[in-house]
Amino acid sequence: DTGVSQNPRHKITKRGQNVTFRCDPISEHNRLYWYRQTLGQGPEFLTYFQNEAQLEKSRLLSDRFSAERPKGSFSTLEIQRTEQGDSAMYLCASSLSVGTGEYSGANVLTFGAGSRLTVL
Amino acid sequence: DAKTTQPNSMESNEEEPVHLPCNHSTISGTDYIHWYRQLPSQGPEYVIHGLTSNVNNRMASLAIAEDRKSSTLILHRATLRDAAVYYCILGTGNQFYFGTGTSLTVIP
Numbered sequence: 001d002t003g004v005s006q007n008p009r010h011k012i013t014k015r016g017q018n019v020t021f022r023c024d025p026i027s028e029h030n031r032l033y034w035y036r037q038t039l040g041q042g043p044e045f046l047t048y049f050q051n052e053a054q055l056e057k058s059r060l061l062s063d064r065f066s067a068e069r070p071k072g073s074f075s076t077l078e079i080q081r082t083e084q085g086d087s088a089m090y091l092c093a094s095s096l097s098v099g100t101g102e103y104s105g106a107n108v109l110t111f112g113a114g115s116r117l118t119v120l
Numbered sequence: 121d122a123k124t125t126q127p128n129s130m131e132s133n134e135e136e137p138v139h140l141p142c143n144h145s146t147i148s149g150t151d152y153i154h155w156y157r158q159l160p161s162q163g164p165e166y167v168i169h170g171l172t173s174n175v176n177n178r179m180a181s182l183a184i185a186e187d188r189k190s191s192t193l194i195l196h197r198a199t200l201r202d203a204a205v206y207y208c209i210l211g212t213g214n215q216f217y218f219g220t221g222t223s224l225t226v227i228p
Contacts, residue, residue: 042207042218056214091163105152105211111163
């Protein structure tokens with residue numbers, strides 16, 4: 001297994017355009033997370049999936065953002081009508097859920113290298 | 121959101137031990153303490169995690185205070201490859217909240 005793969009690694013777009021990022025998690029991992037990271041800050045949680053179900057979304061995820069994980073495999077994060085404030089590194093992580101409820105905080109995340117978005 | 125507090129930056133001499141502190145005074149009984157590190161232009165990398173007891177692995181040791189309101193990541197012998205931003209995170213249910221981390225500089 002080559003780990004978590006993200007594509008494209010870099011994307012430059014003009015304001016108002018739509019962009020889509022893809023994440024291929026580790027094959028046996030059932031959970032997939034999306035984070036956003038701006039310069040000098042730690043990653044901010046956006047959303048996560050358990051298999052194909054999107055179970056939680058951050059209030060940071062505006063209506064212009066949509067994430068999918070069809071068939072519980074790869075995931076896509078689409079940003080519509082991009083704004084300059086969307087410029088950031090978008091990180092994907094996956095994990096094998098070893099616990100539920102109060103034990104799910106023990107899950108270990110494996111991150112991809114990220115997709116850097118620059119909106120001009 | 122569960123929050124952690126870390127110093128913005130620390131320095132260490134190469135081949136010396138490094139103790140990276142973290143405060144998490146709002147930790148709840150079921151929150152796990154995780155440490156990740158991030159090298160430039162890379163995604164975060166898992167280092168270690170624990171619940172109540174101290175933990176050791178090949179990368180580092182995690183010392184957890186008895187009241188669990190603070191923890192310390194210990195790198196036993198810092199190398200130049202350990203220069204990174206280290207994040208102390210609380211695994212709260214299904215989410216993991218990152219702070220701004222500690223930028224570790226290793227001096228040759």
